[in-house]
Amino acid sequence: MSIRQSLLAILDQGPCYGYQLRSEFERRTGATWPLNVGQIYNTLDRLERDGLVVKTDSDPEGHVYYAITEAGRREVSTWLASPVIRSAATRDELAIKLAIAVTLPGVDLAQVIQVQRRATLRTLQDLTKAKNASADPADTQDLAGLLVLDSLIFAAEAEIRWLDHSETRLARAISSGVAGALPLSTDIPKRGRPVREDDDLRAGEGSR
Helix, strand or coil: CCHHHHHHHHHCCCCECHHHHHHHHHHHCCCCCCCCHHHHHHHHHHHHHCCCEEEEEECCCCCEEEEECHHHHHHHHHHHHCCCCCCCCCCCHHHHHHHHHHCCCCCCHHHHHHHHHHHHHHHHHHHHHHHHCCCCCCCHHHHHHHHHHHHHHHHHHHHHHHHHHHHHHHHHHHHCCCCCCCCCCCCCCCCCCCCCHHHHHHHHHHCC
8 A cells, every 4th residue: 555645645635744644644544544644744754855845834733734836736636547556476475374384293283274364254253343334335435335345245245255175175185185284494595685687698798
């Protein structure tokens, strides 16, 4: 999730100070991803450094307002017009946990999956209750929160399906004798960073 672009998009509606930005972000996302004020101001400092926002006047209470620049508006437009790229290399903590567990001796994999399934089902139930308690989908603020809740509900449902699939796959592998602990490799890792293709090219050019 891009906090940077989200805050810029809010500032595109008008100047705000830090606490106000946090309140607006939570109001517009159903308070699903709470931000601390330190995170807000760190992001504002970087946005100011990059020329995307500028400090403006302070109010009588001492709140410093930030305003978006033309460069900031262009970044918001680019963000809204671009797809979110979900890299295949993105680390998923649950997938990594289960992958490591499969390679370890003495781990009750069925229990690992069951514990996670129960937790995910509780999350799904809580999200569904929150969705059912939402006020009016015709209201813009409530609609924004519902979109976020729908996304989280679909993600929880997909996680449960993946756990069911993994349980079936592991049971099949165990029954066929494929699954088993993975001992430490006896290969000695090479020291130093791997040689990249462009390093080889430069080395070749230097020898000419």
